[in-house]
Amino acid sequence: MIDVKHLSKRFNETLAVNDITFSVEPGELFALLGPNGAGKSTTIKMLTTLLKPTSGELSLDGHDVLKEPHLARKSFGIVFQDPSLDTDLSAFENMQLHAVMYGLTLKQSVKNSEELLKLVGLWERKDSLVKTFSGGMKRRLEIARGLLHHPRVLFLDEPTLGLDTQTRNLLWQYVDKMAKEKAMTILFTTHYLEEAENNATRIAVIDHGELLKIGSLKEILKDTDSKNLEQAYLKLTGKAIRDEEVSPHETWRAIRRARSMR
């Protein structure tokens, strides 16, 4: 479903992603783990056509991401690491605009929006402007929006960052349910290792742009001779704290997100 072959991305001097190869089978819930700056988001950006790789091949649902970006874009949904809603529009208007861009008919759009907004518990607030929403509500809306066009592949880039435990649990329930009901393939990143432990069918650990380990939880624990994922993860990636270089917009959005979580 997702095929990544010898993927590399160079920003000036730094090699953010270095010759990564992996594939995700249909119906999998695949976790991509790694410290800050490991190359997770860069990989997702390349898979979702936001960044052009320096070299390598990418395919999604049988479409070459680089040669047929338009077809690839139709087959995936994404929940970004940082906010991507128009806060001057209502929840429903955000959904509607998304539906139009993905070519849904008005009928489909209304039906799917209602179903999803009810699922994430925002149906009663559908006509409120998004700027009046709390951080958790915005996150739920983004997830509903990402699923609106029934994508075959869903990318979740740290979907639960900054959410409380209740919301996180609820969210994973939705995601599990959606994955099973709609037979979706899901690739997610997270810093909460228990989320990967509990939900992922397979896990990949990357650091410094390189793929360190890939396999099921059992395989990774066995290979690294660890009792739990955290132990395995620390054995693989070490204990040093990382600095991450980000674009000014990302810094800005991170500040906004932190504010909205208060």
Next chain:
Amino acid sequence: MRTIYFLWLRQIKKYFRSRSRIVGSVGQPLLFLLALGYGLGSVYKSAGQGNYLTFLVPGIMAQTVLFSAMFFGAMIIFDKQFGFLKETLVAPVSRFKIMLGGALGGATTAVIQGILVFIISLFLGFRPLHWVDTLLVLIFMSVLALSITSFSSAIGSFVEDMQGFQAINQFIVFPLYFLSGALYPLTRVPDWLRIIAEINPISYTVDAMRWAMIGTSRFGLLHDLIAMGITLVLMLVFGAVRFRYIEA
């Protein structure tokens, strides 16, 4: 088409939901009309040029459209900062449609601003010469507005923050505006200034608007229309090409 329509609608909704933006962008032209119209009116008259307010109103309307349309570039930068841009860039929609939908929306709001200033100027005592010809001003303002929103989408696509955007406003748009004949006639100025005014695309819109509203023209309507048409095409291409390389 539906995508373009909804992206247009988005700009319109955002505009009408932001009362401060409506008031703010009418405030500046009103200040110009009052301060310059009344302040310089007597000087202008004693120089034998007639009623300054009559001369000034078409220029101030063009100014309003120009700066309101430039604001669309700032909207793109906000979309980058608020993250909404990414949502549009991963969608299966061509970059050109994304740019065009927004630019048309931004242009529509700019024209609405221009009309508001026209209405205000009526209260200040301005009367157009021919009401029917004045309707043509709507077309001239629309062409200017879309040219400028296309230009500002190009700027918004490679400028990273509002400071950079303001710098471009200060160093490119303000000079073009002052040298467009919007505030004073450019007939008795030094040659170098006149030449700049003649290659300045905004001069032609101001001229055409004056032709329609008060019946005077410097370049002639045909020249105005050709210049406006060429500017629109060039700006659309410039905006479309630059927007293809936008990164969220």
